[in-house]
Amino acid sequence: MDRKERALEVARLLKKEHPKPKTELNHENEMQLAISVAMSAQTTDKKVNQVNEKLFKKYKTWQDFANANLEELQLDMHGINFHRGKAERVIKMAQMVINDFGGKLPQNMVDLMKLPGVARKSSNVIMQELWDIAEGIVVDTHVTRVSNRLGLTEYQDAVKIEKDLMELLPKESWRNISGAMVLHGRYVCTARKPKCGECVLNKICPSAFTFE
Ligand code: SF4
Numbered sequence: 302m303d304r305k306e307r308a309l310e311v312a313r314l315l316k317k318e319h320p321k322p323k324t325e326l327n328h329e330n331e332m333q334l335a336i337s338v339a340m341s342a343q344t345t346d347k348k349v350n351q352v353n354e355k356l357f358k359k360y361k362t363w364q365d366f367a368n369a370n371l372e373e374l375q376l377d378m379h380g381i382n383f384h385r386g387k388a389e390r391v392i393k394m395a396q397m398v399i400n401d402f403g404g405k406l407p408q409n410m411v412d413l414m415k416l417p418g419v420a421r422k423s424s425n426v427i428m429q430e431l432w433d434i435a436e437g438i439v440v441d442t443h444v445t446r447v448s449n450r451l452g453l454t455e456y457q458d459a460v461k462i463e464k465d466l467m468e469l470l471p472k473e474s475w476r477n478i479s480g481a482m483v484l485h486g487r488y489v490c491t492a493r494k495p496k497c498g499e500c501v502l503n504k505i506c507p508s509a510f511t512f513e
Pocket of ligand 1: 447450451489490491495496497500501502503504506507508509510
């Protein structure tokens with residue numbers, strides 16, 4: 302089985318496991334998702350959800366975030382890694398959404414990536430979760446680890462991994478593989494002790510059972 306055949310099989314098997322993968326960041330609207338994604342860098346989704354339960358009761362609109370007092374917002378975001386810088390970027394993001402995009406998130410990668418705190422990975426997540434548009438593949442720490450173990454890339458750099466995966470897989474599978482591989486990495490192909498015995502990919506994975 303060559304790399305491309307393996308990639309297609311990975312996509313097929315993971316789709317069976319996760320037919321409609323969704324982000325585990327709790328959100329009720331596009332603003333909440335964009336802010337949650339910006340806050341989630343180097344922090345677990347669980348922690349972000351905990352902090353945001355209170356945060357989104359206090360700040361309900363883009364205007365609320367745009368007008369927020371920086372020090373107060375930093376305190377409200379306490380518990381999130383790098384919360385000081387993130388609070389600053391969230392305020393700037395809200396101001397830009399209001400001033401440059403009429404109070405709505407732009408529905409394209411180029412404009413989304415102009416928002417402070419939103420880089421390529423975050424843009425991919427937002428586009429896929431909110432509008433089911435896949436212009437790329439989400440590459441986070443889980444996708445980096447899993448795609449390396451599966452021999453689909455040799456890179457650690459997210460942009461290069463995304464390019465490899467996009468070349469191996471047809472565009473119609475990008476939406477699913479993004480969410481499915483994140484969940485697979487979070488719950489099965491975990492960093493320290495991957496659960497190869499219960500992994501649906503263990504017959505085609507070159508790293509299967511090499512961790513014991
Ligand atoms: S077989 Fe093991 S190493 Fe390979 S993807 Fe599954 S859990 Fe990860």
